[in-house]
Amino acid sequence: MTHQPLPIQRGFGETLRRDLWWVSPLIVFLSFSAFLVYGTWAAFQNAYYTYGPYLSPFYSPEIWGDSHWALLGPKPGWWPTYVPFSPALLILPIPGLFRFTCYYYRGAYYKGFWADPANCAVGEARKVYRGEKPMPNALQNLHRYSMYLVLVVMAFLAYDAWEAFWWLDMGGNVHFGAGLGTVIMWANLVLLSGYTFGCHSVRHIVGGFKDRLSGQPIRAACYSGCSRLNAKHGSWARWSMFSVGFTDIYIRLCAMGYITDWRIF
Numbered sequence: 399m400t401h402q403p404l405p406i407q408r409g410f411g412e413t414l415r416r417d418l419w420w421v422s423p424l425i426v427f428l429s430f431s432a433f434l435v436y437g438t439w440a441a442f443q444n445a446y447y448t449y450g451p452y453l454s455p456f457y458s459p460e461i462w463g464d465s466h467w468a469l470l471g472p473k474p475g476w477w478p479t480y481v482p483f484s485p486a487l488l489i490l491p492i493p494g495l496f497r498f499t500c501y502y503y504r505g506a507y508y509k510g511f512w513a514d515p516a517n518c519a520v521g522e523a524r525k526v527y528r529g530e531k532p533m534p535n536a537l538q539n540l541h542r543y544s545m546y547l548v549l550v551v552m553a554f555l556a557y558d559a560w561e562a563f564w565w566l567d568m569g570g571n572v573h574f575g576a577g578l579g580t581v582i583m584w585a586n587l588v589l590l591s592g593y594t595f596g597c598h599s600v601r602h603i604v605g606g607f608k609d610r611l612s613g614q615p616i617r618a619a620c621y622s623g624c625s626r627l628n629a630k631h632g633s634w635a636r637w638s639m640f641s642v643g644f645t646d647i648y649i650r651l652c653a654m655g656y657i658t659d660w661r662i663f
Contacts, residue, residue, distance in 0.1 A: 426510030596627025
């Protein structure tokens with residue numbers, strides 16, 4: 399493969415820009431790092447991820463686990479003792495890969511973590527453009543495939559949000575109600591839906607894999623709907639990342655007894 403030299407050669411960090419161009423990549427670096435550190439810590443806890451009718455989005459769907467949400471029951475006996483077990487570790491790679499290969503996140507963490515480039519019109523360390531064909535950047539093509547798995551996860555998150563309305567009283571009876579956690583879970587679902595269904599890959603699918611949509615009103619309407627979400631794809635991505643972490647923190651603090659869930663009705 400022929401590497402193309404960059405059209406303008408600048409030293410690393412060199413730029414004619416007079417604005418605070420370094421603030422945006424710094425915020426990305428700090429916020430993404432905080433999310434990664436907390437998410438990794440929470441995933442390895444394997445505890446305090448449920449409270450009442452609430453299930454943390456880090457642990458959904460729960461394939462094996464100790465709660466009644468576990469699809470296949472408790473941890474299987476054949477699980478190697480030397481391999482850490484947590485329901486979250488089985489699920490988080492799916493949305494993690496989806497976000498890591500997302501077009502918005504690529505542009506964000508390329509700048510924030512790799513300084514590639516540090517920002518627009520700012521000098522970078524490399525001198526040639528290699529594109530995304532060489533490894534490991536070729537793995538970015540997994541985005542369209544991880545999207546199918548994420549849609550399955552989204553279905554479970556929607557079910558979890560619905561389950562957050564149903565409470566078990568002291569007598570063992572189930573009744574309809576809502577707490578602050580219910581609102582938080584639904585807000586998280588809305589933000590995740592805005593991010594997921596505004597994805598370029600989803601837009602391509604609902605458009606019917608067609609290059610031309612004239613004469614196909616249903617596909618055109620679906621495509622337009624995804625396009626409206628896609629216009630704010632970066633905002634959906636940032637806010638949904640925050641909401642996932644916040645939802646887990648809220649449920650965890652309730653389960654640990656540090657805070658009390660406010661019952662609305």
